[in-house]
Amino acid sequence: MKEEAKAFDFKLFKRLLKYTRAYRYTFIYVGFAAIMLSVLGVLRPHLLQLAIDHSIVPRQGDKLIFYIVLMIGVLVAEALFLFSFIYFANWLGQHIIRDLRISLFNKMMRFKLHYFNTSAVGRLTTRAVNDVETIASIFSQGLFMIISDLLKMTVIIGVMIYKSWQLSLFVFAILPLILYATRLFQRAMKKAFEDVRSQVSNLNSFVQERLTGMKIVQLFSQEENQYKQFKEINEKHKKAWIKTVWYNSIFFPIAEMSSSIVIGLVVWYGGLNAAEGGGITLGVVVAFIELSQMLFRPLRQIADKFNTLQMGMVAAKRVFDVLDTQAEIKDTGTIQLTSTKGEIKFKDVHFGYVKDVEVIKGISFKVKSGETVAIVGATGAGKTTIINLLNRFYEINSGTILIDGVSIQDYTLQSLRSHIAVVLQDVFLFADSILNNITLKNPSITEEQVIQAAKKIGVHEFIMSLPGGYHYNVKERGAMLSSGQRQLLAFLRAYVSNSSILILDEATSSIDSYSEELIQIATDKITKGRTSIIIAHRLATIKKADKIIVMDAGKVVEMGSHKELLQLKNGYYKNLYEIQFKTEEIV
Numbered sequence: 302m303k304e305e306a307k308a309f310d311f312k313l314f315k316r317l318l319k320y321t322r323a324y325r326y327t328f329i330y331v332g333f334a335a336i337m338l339s340v341l342g343v344l345r346p347h348l349l350q351l352a353i354d355h356s357i358v359p360r361q362g363d364k365l366i367f368y369i370v371l372m373i374g375v376l377v378a379e380a381l382f383l384f385s386f387i388y389f390a391n392w393l394g395q396h397i398i399r400d401l402r403i404s405l406f407n408k409m410m411r412f413k414l415h416y417f418n419t420s421a422v423g424r425l426t427t428r429a430v431n432d433v434e435t436i437a438s439i440f441s442q443g444l445f446m447i448i449s450d451l452l453k454m455t456v457i458i459g460v461m462i463y464k465s466w467q468l469s470l471f472v473f474a475i476l477p478l479i480l481y482a483t484r485l486f487q488r489a490m491k492k493a494f495e496d497v498r499s500q501v502s503n504l505n506s507f508v509q510e511r512l513t514g515m516k517i518v519q520l521f522s523q524e525e526n527q528y529k530q531f532k533e534i535n536e537k538h539k540k541a542w543i544k545t546v547w548y549n550s551i552f553f554p555i556a557e558m559s560s561s562i563v564i565g566l567v568v569w570y571g572g573l574n575a576a577e578g579g580g581i582t583l584g585v586v587v588a589f590i591e592l593s594q595m596l597f598r599p600l601r602q603i604a605d606k607f608n609t610l611q612m613g614m615v616a617a618k619r620v621f622d623v624l625d626t627q628a629e630i631k632d633t634g635t636i637q638l639t640s641t642k643g644e645i646k647f648k649d650v651h652f653g654y655v656k657d658v659e660v661i662k663g664i665s666f667k668v669k670s671g672e673t674v675a676i677v678g679a680t681g682a683g684k685t686t687i688i689n690l691l692n693r694f695y696e697i698n699s700g701t702i703l704i705d706g707v708s709i710q711d712y713t714l715q716s717l718r719s720h721i722a723v724v725l726q727d728v729f730l731f732a733d734s735i736l737n738n739i740t741l742k743n744p745s746i747t748e749e750q751v752i753q754a755a756k757k758i759g760v761h762e763f764i765m766s767l768p769g770g771y772h773y774n775v776k777e778r779g780a781m782l783s784s785g786q787r788q789l790l791a792f793l794r795a796y797v798s799n800s801s802i803l804i805l806d807e808a809t810s811s812i813d814s815y816s817e818e819l820i821q822i823a824t825d826k827i828t829k830g831r832t833s834i835i836i837a838h839r840l841a842t843i844k845k846a847d848k849i850i851v852m853d854a855g856k857v858v859e860m861g862s863h864k865e866l867l868q869l870k871n872g873y874y875k876n877l878y879e880i881q882f883k884t885e886e887i888v
Contacts (some may be wrong), residue, residue, distance in 0.1 A: 310614060317439065317617050320397045327393050334386035335449035341379040343456045346591035348372050350464075354584035369792040386445070394440035401620065402433045408624055414694045415654065416628040422513075423506025428623050431501060432616035439617070443610035450599035450606070457596045461589065467574075468589045471566040472596065475559045479597065486552045487607050493545045494612045498619065500538040506869065507534050517541055545608070560597040564590055630693055630714060642670040642705050643801040643832030645691070650700035652690055660686050662855040663700070673828055675837040677877065678852035684836045686855075688804050691834075692721055704802075722800035728787040730779030735764055736771040738779075739794050746797055754797045758823040760789045785820070792823040803833045849874065 321328045352368035355361070389796060417653075461469040511518060511527055518527055569587035585697055645668040652661040661683050668674045676684045689695050690702060694711055702709045709717055709748075730738050740746040748771060755761040763786065767773040781789045793804060805824070837843040844863045851859035851866065851874045858873050866874040 310618070313614060313621065316621065317436070320400055320438075323400070324393055324396055327389050327661050328787045331386060331389050331393060331445050332448065334382050334389070335445055336452055337382045338449050339452035341375055341382065342595060343455050343460055343592075344375045345372060345379075346588040346595070347460065348375065349591060350582075350584035350588035352584070353587055357470075377703050386449070386521045387441075391437075391441040398433050398437045400427060401436060405429055405433065405620060405624060406630060408626075408627065408629075411629045411632075412626070412697075413628050413630055414689065416626070421506040421510070422503075423509035424502045425623070426509060427502045427505045428620055431505070432498070432619050433618035436613050436620065438609045439613035443606050443613055446606045447603055447610065450603050454596055454599050454659040457592050461592055461596075464585050464588060465571070467519060468567055468571055468581065468585070472563050472589075472593050475563050476596075479556060479559050482552060482555050483607075487611070489548045490545060490608050491611050491615075493541070493548060494608070494615050496541040496543065497538075498612070498615050500534075500541045502619075503534055504538050504837070507531060520727060521593065549608075552815065556597065560594065563593050563597070567593060604707075605832060608694045608816055630696060632714045634710060634712045634714065634717070635877055636707060636712050636716075638704070638712045638720055641720050641801045644668065644670045644705050645802070645832060645834070646701075646706075647687075648701045648703070649703060651698045652686065652689065652695065653698060654695070659698070660855050661690070661697075664852075664855070664856055664857045666850055666860060668832055668834065668848075670832055671830060672847045672867035673833040673835065674848045674850060675835045675843045675846035676850045676852060677837050677843065677874065681854075682852040683855040684852055685788060685806055688723065688834070688836065691802075691804070692718055692723070719798075720800050720806060722795035722798045723804045723806065723808050724788070724791045724795050728779065728784075728791040730775050730782070730787060730790065732774065732777040734766070734769075734772045734774055735790060737770075738775060739788060739797060741794070755793055758792060758796055758826040759819055760793055760823065763789060763819065789819055789823065792820070792827055796823075796827045801831060803828060803831045805833070805835045851877075 348368055348371050352365055352372075356365040356368060409425060409429070458469075461472060507530070511531070518524060567586065567589045571581050571589060574581040575583050575586055647664055647666050649663050649665055650661055651659055651663055653659040664683075664687075666674075676687065678684055686695075688882060690697055691709070704712070704717070704720075736748055736751060739751050751771065752761065755764055764770055764773075773781075775781050775790075778791070782790070805828075835843075835846065837846070837849075842847060846863070849859075849861060849863060850857055850867055853873060859869065861869075866872055867878065869875055
């Protein structure tokens, strides 16, 4: 039988239970409360039988009060245990998913960029939010509730046999039918809930991507087309849920009918026996009616709770699949990069995003401490890839990348990246204040430091012109700012990080004319005294560079200063300059 067809995955469940170890005393108490609820639940019909046989039938009113007081005491105790059971079961579930969500988020933060390039953000969001929340129901509504019901059913069966084996036979004759139906129901619901979770992921992914890319949808007038696609996905989601409703609509009437048949048989046989003066008393008949209801009710509830448990297990499998994904950059370095001169060296570096397809083909170059180097080349030449490799977002296939003469693989990832500041062409801003977007909530960077840094690179006035100044909320992805304004904030973010190595990846390619002068001032300020690598777009930036590295098809084809490269006859850079940069200079 395939893995998906299993009614219950005990191996997965055992792994999930490991998260209860930190809360084992709470776990033990919830189990104890479940046992007490099963015992107290059976006491009520037993006391009802005694009240009927020893008080109501013989008409002894004083004993009736005694039994009423006992039943009240049992009800109070049952209510207290039920309260603590529900509270601590939910408390346990919420603490477990808190720990699980932290583990999951911590894992995802360490994935290679390639993983996010090939995985839908909506699906990962579903795993971290919806699926983890569903796991909580295993403990709050599934596991302990099922254990409590199973214990109660076991005690009820024992009490039934003790009170009357004849009446018990009528109950047990119907029980196999209910158990068989429950088993089939569980298997069917397992498959149905897997489909439900899959459709939820598809729906979340589609909605998240379309909302994020709504500008593209509207620019190309694709609203109607996207609407039709959404209707199709939503229809599949509805059908997946309808399937679970269908299984429920079949199972629960069968369970209800079986229960009613048992009650009829008990009343028929037990009533005749009691009327004829047999060994079965009126109290026993009433107790059996109550006990049979208590036996079949948990069976129906177990099936319902098993649905919850199954949904939680399906969600757990999806979460553990992400946790088991081996997509991290191996952080095996032992050297803490506490300070750096900023000397960078690439030695015969080879790399490809896809196996056997190299993007970087044996490049070698050196960037001296404090030097500004520009990298130019056509689209797809491998310029941005160099930046990704320097930050260890990807692992190189062969060769060595050195900082201050030490391989970057020997540094810890955190210390390596903390000394490299990057300004990207596509600036990402969080839906937060300008201050928090600059500091990224780093407690070591104060607001005063940010203000002083903004004044130095000439962006303070721009920030203060916004409502709220440094506390202005830029909304999601910085939607309230222009591309040039977002770039200015990215420069400020890089500047306050006080990193020794600065990377500008096409950082001035999308600015407006108003921001261009501020960008040039900021560039001069933040590159001063730092080792800087600039993937160039603007002519002014390239001409000021100490060295220009020219790339083509993943190889370094030329290297030198602006003047030196222009002197090369039929040089790649000279042709590029004449085609692109000379036109820009004239303009």
